[in-house]
Amino acid sequence: MGVFHFKKFDIDDNGCGMKISTDSVLLGAWFLPMHSAAHTLIDAGCGSGLLSLIAAQVCSDMQITAIEIDIDAATAAKKNFAKTGWGRRLTLELRDFAEHTPNEPIDLIISNPPYFTTGITSDDKTRALARHQSGGLNYATLVKSARKWLKPDGHLGFISPSELEHEIIYEAELSQLKLRKLVRVHTAPSKAATRLLWDFSPKDGSYDTQTLYLRNNDGSFTDEYISIVQPFYTKI
Numbered sequence: 001m002g003v004f005h006f007k008k009f010d011i012d013d014n015g016c017g018m019k020i021s022t023d024s025v026l027l028g029a030w031f032l033p034m035h036s037a038a039h040t041l042i043d044a045g046c047g048s049g050l051l052s053l054i055a056a057q058v059c060s061d062m063q064i065t066a067i068e069i070d071i072d073a074a075t076a077a078k079k080n081f082a083k084t085g086w087g088r089r090l091t092l093e094l095r096d097f098a099e100h101t102p103n104e105p106i107d108l109i110i111s112n113p114p115y116f117t118t119g120i121t122s123d124d125k126t127r128a129l130a131r132h133q134s135g136g137l138n139y140a141t142l143v144k145s146a147r148k149w150l151k152p153d154g155h156l157g158f159i160s161p162s163e164l165e166h167e168i169i170y171e172a173e174l175s176q177l178k179l180r181k182l183v184r185v186h187t188a189p190s191k192a193a194t195r196l197l198w199d200f201s202p203k204d205g206s207y208d209t210q211t212l213y214l215r216n217n218d219g220s221f222t223d224e225y226i227s228i229v230q231p232f233y234t235k236i
Contacts, residue, residue, distance in 0.1 A: 004020050005234055006053075006232050006233065006234065007231065007232055007233070007234055008057050008084075008232075009053045009056075009057065009080070009083070009084050010080070010083060011048050011049065011050050011053070011080055012048065012076060012079065012080060013047070013048040013076060014076060016047050016048045016070075016072065016073040016076055020048065020050060021112070023112055023159050023195060024047075024050045024051055024112045024159075025050070025054070025229055025232060025233070026159070026185070026195075026197070026228065026229065027051065027110070027112055027157065027158065027159040027197060028050070028051045028054035028055065028058075028110070028232075029054065029228045029229045029231065029232055030157075030183065030197050030228055031110060031155075031157035031197070031199060032054060032055050032058040032059060032108075032110070032157075033058055034181075034199070035059070035107070035108055035155055035157075036058050036059050036060075037059075037061075038059055038062060038107035038108045038155075039061060039062055039063065039107055040062065040063050040064075040065075040104075040106045040107045040108070041055050041059070041062055041063075041064050041065070041106065041107060041108040041109070041110060042064075042065050042066075042067060042100075042102065042106055042108070042109045042110070042149070043055065043064060043065070043066040043067065043110055043111070044067055044097045044109060044110070044111035044113070044137060044142060044145075045067065045068060045069070045097055045111055045112070045113060045114070045137045046066035046067060046068045046073075046074075046077050046092070047068065047073050047076075047077065047112075048073060048076045048077050048080055049066055049076070049077030049078075049080045049081055049090075049092075051110050051111075051112065052064050052066040052077070052081070052090055053080065053081070053084065053086070053090075054232060055108075055110065056084065056086040056089055056090060057086075057231075057232070058231075062089060062107075063089055063091070064089055064090050064091065065091045065093060065102070066081075066090065066091065066092045066093070067092075067093050067095060067097045067100055068092070068093075068094060069094070069095060069096045069097070069137070071094060074092055074094045077092055078092050096137075097137045097141065097145070098137065098141050098145070100145075101149075102149050105149060105150060105151040105154065106149050106150055106151065106154060107150075107151055107154050107155075108150075108154060108155055108156075108157070109142070109145070109146050109149065109150065109154075109155075109156045109157070110156075110157045110158065111137070111142055111157075111158045112158065112159055113137050113138060113139060113142060113158060113160075114137060114138065139158075139160065139164065139167070139168050139171055140171045142156065142158060143156065143168075143171050143172045143174075143175045143177050143200065144171075144175050146175070146177060146200060146202075147175040147176060147177050147202060150201070150202055151202075152202050152203055153201065153202075153203045154201060154202065154203075155180070155199055155200065155201045156177065156198070156199070156200040156201070157197075157198065157199050157200075158198050159195055159196065159197055159198070160195065160196050160198065161194065161195065161196070162184065162185075162192070162193040162194055162195060162196050164196070165196055168196075168198065172200055176202070177200040177201065177202060178200060178201050178202065178203065178204045178205065178207075179198070179199075179200055179207060180199045180200065180201050180205060180206070180207060180208070181197075181198070181199035181207075181208045181209075181210075182196060182197070182198060182199075182207075182208075182209045182210075183196065183197035183209075183210045183211070183212050184196060184209070184210070184211050184212070185197060185212050185214065186211065186212070186213050186214065187213075187214050187215060188213060188214070188215045188216070188217060188219075189213050189216070189217055190217060193211075197212075212224060212225065212228075213225070221236060
């Protein structure tokens with residue numbers, strides 16, 4: 001696919017099963033500035049390292065552990081990390097997220113997890129692993145791990161298809177995670193929500209739900225969407 005140029009870093013996703021997507025940029029641009037004072041983060045299923053690099057840009061005092069099970073994606077992420085000035089804050093671990101155990105409680109966990117829970121698995125095993133919830137990284141694993149690993153005031157942020165809202169809330173309730181923020185993402189005001197942005201925490205507190213439209217009815221990007229992603233895209 002080539003190299004993607006962001007304002008403060010580049011991403012080469014060659015060899016990755018799941019290519020660079022606007023979902024990851026939106027997730028990182030929305031979730032991380034809210035928690036910019038955090039010191040530790042796990043990027044679960046980091047792929048080519050996009051969310052880790054957004055975290056490194058936003059959170060200047062953060063130690064980031066990127067976890068990836070696919071060797072080709074991990075290799076791409078490692079190369080992308082090495083091209084920045086943030087290498088000392090970025091650690092890559094080649095392993096299954098479900099088998100990872102941090103040495104100490106974590107401030108943040110972020111993930112753009114596989115989002116196909118049903119359907120035909122791709123013949124391309126790398127792409128299938130990145131897109132389907134048949135492996136160790138899925139919504140249930142995320143919320144269960146977050147409950148065990150996060151600090152009492154830590155946060156879990158991820159993105160999902162909108163049709164999984166009730167399933168995810170159920171899994172979080174089983175794990176005693178509290179929903180703190182939920183954003184329903186619409187491509188346009190006339191369209192139904194297609195994605196959900198989630199912020200969970202072990203700590204109970206106020207709950208906020210919002211709606212985000214990516215484009216106006218005339219096809220132009222909304223001011224709200226531009227304000228969220230502008231710190232990262234070179235042009236929008």
